[in-house]
Amino acid sequence: RKEVEQDPGPFNVPEGATVAFNCTYSNSASQSFFWYRQDCRKEPKLLMSVYSSGNEDGRFTAQLNRASQYISLLIRDSKLSDSATYLCVVRGGFKTIFGAGTRLFVKA
């Protein structure tokens, strides 16, 4: 089993749609959780941290379920500019594991 697993997609959605990405992790001792966005041929950029209580940043909502070892990212009212690969990231101590990413295409 991979340490961090994501559905690779691609997710093809129309503008304005709501889309959800899921991620599972295997190490129950993991302490910090993040979502990154990576545009084609660019470096990953931090989108948001994920907290147990859930957190929201504009159209983006992140949730963490420690009992199920599960993280989610919800994007509401999708924009063309949201098209990218979304990476789930899990950290425990010095070890940070990146998921392989979920590709999202938002179409007009």
Next chain:
Amino acid sequence: SQTIHQWPATLVQPVGSPLSLECTVEGTSNPNLYWYRQAAGRGLQLLFYSVGIGQISSEVPQNLSASRPQDRQFILSSKKLLLSDSGFYLCAWIPQGNGGGYTFGSGTRLTVV
């Protein structure tokens, strides 16, 4: 403000040639530094990390080495490149003791031919 610089942006090297990629961070001191590699269509693989000058931890045995000659400088090297060394190399940093996310450099796209 803190910035991270990585160069070159692209590199095409023949098999068996040496490699040196450089990463520098500005606006902070004593950062944790990381080298990652991303193969085409794959996830990020941690290669090396450093918590201080001269301190290097290797995650994956391979054809590469890393050095940290100065506090804010991290270098990735190889004496003889292999075809399998091709990929997107990313340097990242985070402040010591910070539980937040990494900041990545803009990356070097290496093609070994």
